[in-house]
Amino acid sequence: MATSTSWSTATVAEVDRPDGRLARVRLDVADRVAHRPGQHYVVRLRAPDDYTAQRSYSIASDPADPLVELMVERLPDGEVSGHLHDVLEPGDQLEVRGPLGGDWFTWAGETTAVAVGGGSGIVPIVSMLRYAARTGQADRLRVIAVGRSLDELPYAEELLAAGAFVALTRENLGSRVAAPPYPEEVRDLVDLPTPAERAYVCGSVGFASFATRVLGEAGMRVSEIRVEQFGASG
Amino acid sequence: MPVTRGFTGKRRGEAAGRSDRLPPGQYDVGREWPTLTAEATPHLDPEHWSITVDGLVEKPVTWSWRELHALPGDAYFGDIHCVTTWSRFDVTFAGVSVDVLLEAAGPLPEAAYVMAHSTTGYTTNLPIADLTGGKAWVVWEADGKPLSDEHGGPVRLLVPHLYFWKSAKWVTRLELMARDRPGFWEQNGYHDRGDPWLEQRYQGDP
Ligand SMILES: Cc1cc2nc3c(=O)[nH]c(=O)nc-3n(C[C@H](O)[C@H](O)[C@H](O)COP(=O)(O)OP(=O)(O)OC[C@H]3O[C@@H](n4cnc5c(N)ncnc54)[C@H](O)[C@@H]3O)c2cc1C
Numbered sequence: 022m023a024t025s026t027s028w029s030t031a032t033v034a035e036v037d038r039p040d041g042r043l044a045r046v047r048l049d050v051a052d053r054v055a056h057r058p059g060q061h062y063v064v065r066l067r068a069p070d071d072y073t074a075q076r077s078y079s080i081a082s083d084p085a086d087p088l089v090e091l092m093v094e095r096l097p098d099g100e101v102s103g104h105l106h107d108v109l110e111p112g113d114q115l116e117v118r119g120p121l122g123g124d125w126f127t128w129a130g131e132t133t134a135v136a137v138g139g140g141s142g143i144v145p146i147v148s149m150l151r152y153a154a155r156t157g158q159a160d161r162l163r164v165i166a167v168g169r170s171l172d173e174l175p176y177a178e179e180l181l182a183a184g185a186f187v188a189l190t191r192e193n194l195g196s197r198v199a200a201p202p203y204p205e206e207v208r209d210l211v212d213l214p215t216p217a218e219r220a221y222v223c224g225s226v227g228f229a230s231f232a233t234r235v236l237g238e239a240g241m242r243v244s245e246i247r248v249e250q251f252g253a254s255g
Numbered sequence: 256m257p258v259t260r261g262f263t264g265k266r267r268g269e270a271a272g273r274s275d276r277l278p279p280g281q282y283d284v285g286r287e288w289p290t291l292t293a294e295a296t297p298h299l300d301p302e303h304w305s306i307t308v309d310g311l312v313e314k315p316v317t318w319s320w321r322e323l324h325a326l327p328g329d330a331y332f333g334d335i336h337c338v339t340t341w342s343r344f345d346v347t348f349a350g351v352s353v354d355v356l357l358e359a360a361g362p363l364p365e366a367a368y369v370m371a372h373s374t375t376g377y378t379t380n381l382p383i384a385d386l387t388g389g390k391a392w393v394v395w396e397a398d399g400k401p402l403s404d405e406h407g408g409p410v411r412l413l414v415p416h417l418y419f420w421k422s423a424k425w426v427t428r429l430e431l432m433a434r435d436r437p438g439f440w441e442q443n444g445y446h447d448r449g450d451p452w453l454e455q456r457y458q459g460d461p
């Protein structure tokens with residue numbers, strides 16, 4: 022599918038920064054084009070002298086949501102994430118472009134899939150999960166969410182409530198001791214109740230190589246693993 | 256387009272002085288080299304790797320790892336630009352000029368486009384003019400070290416005057432074509448040519 026999108030204006034409807042590490046930004050996008058779960062927007066900031074900075078942010082919202090929701094992690098000294106955290110208020114206008122990313126890293130129920138997200142890499146998977154819940158296809162998408170602690174994992178409560186498998190690496194969760202997902206834990210989700218046909222992996226470079234390796238060991242065909250990498254560079 | 260309330264820009268100071276080398280919308284990533292890949296990173300054994308030039312040529316040619324190294328070598332020193340907005344200055348790549356490979360295969364007069372194919376199934380399309388005249392290489396070394404798996408090792412295409420998604424990693428085939436055909440990212444909404452100086456990022460850009 023080819024999409025042709027141009028810049029449009031988004032008005033900030035809501036900003037939440039529950040703990041200062043994550044900012045949930047909800048945008049009212051002019052002339053909005055419907056997205057597929059997994060796609061992203063580019064946000065461009067413009068200074069009075071026309072200097073601009075632009076960065077990509079995955080869409081967290083379900084396509085049926087009247088607003089576009091982004092979840093932005095604050096990076097130390099980050100130019101764009103810093104502005105979204107420190108300055109942005111409801112009523113502000115931003116330049117945005119999207120949805121982008123074509124069909125590659127998207128899921129709308131075509132296959133049974135397992136989706137593995139690390140840290141802010143969970144954001145596009147949350148869109149898939151919300152879509153699956155609304156369309157009654159929750160059984161076709163198995164989600165593995167990996168974070169350091171519950172506080173640092175975007176959408177942790179929502180993921181747990183939706184039945185996602187959450188692995189924390191720095192903090193125990195119930196009876197599960199802090200650790201990355203074990204091969205057996207991944208294998209269960211890849212295989213049961215029927216083998217997943219496709220896998221999605223999103224997170225930092227290090228996380229993506231870990232997750233693709235574990236999925237491969239769990240029997241997922243490498244050609245069926247689709248990867249989106251972002252976050253700190255590697 | 257509206258000015259963003261309260262935004263002045265943090266990174267511009269760092270770009271100053273080098274701004275003549277920074278295409279619009281890009282920032283200087285320093286000595287880091289981010290990786291972006293759409294599929295699982297393969298590990299390829301050079302001994303079982305080869306590259307083929309075929310399609311609209313007089314005779315298709317395949318080079319093994321050893322045969323490729325026996326060709327007259329060449330190097331690129333300069334900048335690279337990724338569509339995700341980072342640019343990296345002063346990178347050295349060693350390999351062989353694509354001109355040498357095309358010359359050996361003999362493009363037919365009707366060959367006007369090239370599809371680069373990777374072992375992963377990744378493809379990217381280029382006008383032949385973007386690969387000839389000393390503008391493109393297949394390379395196996397970056398900054399004096401063998402190209403690592405995540406940067407496309409053992410061998411990747413290098414087309415530094417275009418956004419880096421055109422520099423296909425794990426390249427094994429250059430297919431010459433009469434007509435243009437979109438490759439992987441081009442089918443997924445990215446620009447057909449990808450000139451960073453014209454900010455040709457997505458379809459619909461100039
Ligand atoms: C497809 C895609 C989807 C994405 N989705 C999300 C998402 O859903 N949520 C999310 O939070 N992020 C997402 N990202 C990442 C996001 O685009 C940005 O990379 C991130 O917000 C950082 O941008 P920034 O401007 O805040 O930081 P930058 O200013 O770009 O800096 C990045 C880091 O590098 C450091 N740095 C930069 N320049 C220098 C320098 N000269 N010297 C030393 N250090 C330096 C900064 O301290 C900072 O820690 C996504 C990326 C992609 C490609």
